[in-house]
Amino acid sequence: MSKRSYPQWIALDNAAKIYPAARSSSWTAVFRLSVNLKEKIKPIILQVALDNTLERIPFFGYRIRRGLFWYYMDSQKRKPQVQEDVQNPCSRMLRRSEGHFLMRLRYYENRIALEVFHSLTDGMGALTFLMTLVAEYIRLTTGEHIESGGMVLDIDEEPQKEEWEDSFSVYAREGRRGRAEEKAYHPKGTPLFPGHLGLISGIVDSGSLKKLANSYGAGINIFLCAVLLDAIRSVQSKEKSKRRRKVPAKISIPQNLRRYYPSKSLRNFSSYFNVSLNSTYGEYSFDDIIKLVQHTAGIEGMEPIVNARMSTNVAAENNRFLRLVPLFIKTPVLKLMYLLHGERYFTTAISNLGAVNIPNELRAHIERMDLILGAPRSNTFSCGIISCNDLTVISFSRTVHECDVEKAFFRKLVKLGLHVKIESNRRE
């Protein structure tokens, strides 16, 4: 496919539509993937690698614009410039000073960090972009050719049409599923300085973690979700208000829909389900919590149920009346819908991108990877997990000073016999 046939503009996909409308100064809808290499980053070469990667995946250089009825992504001649990293990542995107890009690339010592506005893509799309960029950077700095495969695209290949496909509308069916849920428990805290994000990352050995999870009959994802739910429950049990102790603790777990459908899309194609732990029913042992997460994930992970959830959202988007409502009316309504339904039904989100699938030649240059979810809108913290080179990094980002859940989470892992190394973004 020639560059000319690459679309000049793209309609936002189903999941992307909510973000530009609902975002605010405190909720940026930005997440960040970073990779620590074994060598110090050379910014000039990184800029060349970014430019080359944008030739391969051009829509990462698009900007968001307002149409009469919907927002859309529009191509632009400007190219994003690499920036030095900061102490408070995932800050507000779409700034005039940054050319309204939907992504930014940052560097610090040996780290390359990609920050992405969620309207552009999801974790897997961003991971593919970052890995392709890192492979290109390695090629430019060392001359070593990294074979494409896994998360690394062939940089010399033309952009593929399937890569910017809105897979939601392709795979949605007729089935519908109600969205009504019980309100979730939300821990409170003293807000951090506006725009600041508190980060605490725990680094654990993937092999030991897997062994530990398997000893409970679970995989890493289920196990870590259970530990998180257990940590939230322990914090909730110390609440002074009886009413707040009774509200269920719920975690939102994203699902990569590419696992279910043969989509090659690099845009948003993920859904989520919530796991609820209601303490009013009685005391749960840790084994009970693992079973709860495992069985909920089992049911919510069935293709018909996954599809019905996705199709409900697509049906809402395709509603003719809704489509004809002008954007200036839709925006406040979508904002209100997000306030009413968005984070109300879960205490926190835990996103696990799993073990990164990259060629061995590239793996040799990488120390570790991190996934950081940006500040949630009304919840106080969120959790991102990624594994690479036998290291699993569990990163908590929070908008309050208190880190009680993180403390309970990592103490539990230590108690269960894992060695955990902790880092944060504070400077004492």
Next chain:
Amino acid sequence: MPYCVHCGVETDEKSCPLCSTPIIDPNIEDNDDERRFPYPEAIDELYQKVDMKYARRLALIVLAVPVLVVLAVNLISTGSISWSLYVIGALICLYTWFLVPVFYRFKRPYAYLFIGFTSLLLYLYVIARMNNGVGWYLGLALPIILVCFIMVQLILLAVRRLEWQPLERAAAVASLIAISLIAIDWICDAFTGEVFLNWSIYALLPLMALAGVFLLLERKKELKEEIRKRLFF
């Protein structure tokens, strides 16, 4: 490899990021210059701060327009500043009551009350001065507003005491309202010359009785349970 003695996690930081316990490793010299931080010192431009500054400035500009207009009209029409002070005072009150809580974040709500009541007191003082009514201001308005201010502060304190049982908090609120009504009645009587508490007694008795019932219910678990049983729905 330094570890936190409470959390059991390894960390290179001076204190544990999870529990703030100091990390002491006698084998490692405390040298800040050689410390490697996982994140740089630079902080990204904080847009909310800028937005808030802009919003504060914008609100002041929007308020300044009617202030200047009425001042100008007042000066042109009467040659002095007189009735325009009513408008200016009202605008300042509106600003302190509605915009200060939005634009300025305090950890606890007491400061908002202080600012709100102070602006009200000053506004009423201006009105009193302009109408030669400092007498009613000092004798009536000032003490009543002060009583209301203290009552609202104490009610807030009581309501926010989460370690108290809900019925104990309700009893405290009822008692505070009763006491403040007595104080207001007394102030009104004192202003007219003869202190003779009348209407406040009628309010005081049921409120104190209610507070007593709340406290009794909280202490007598059986009675509480009996009432709960009968009022079950």
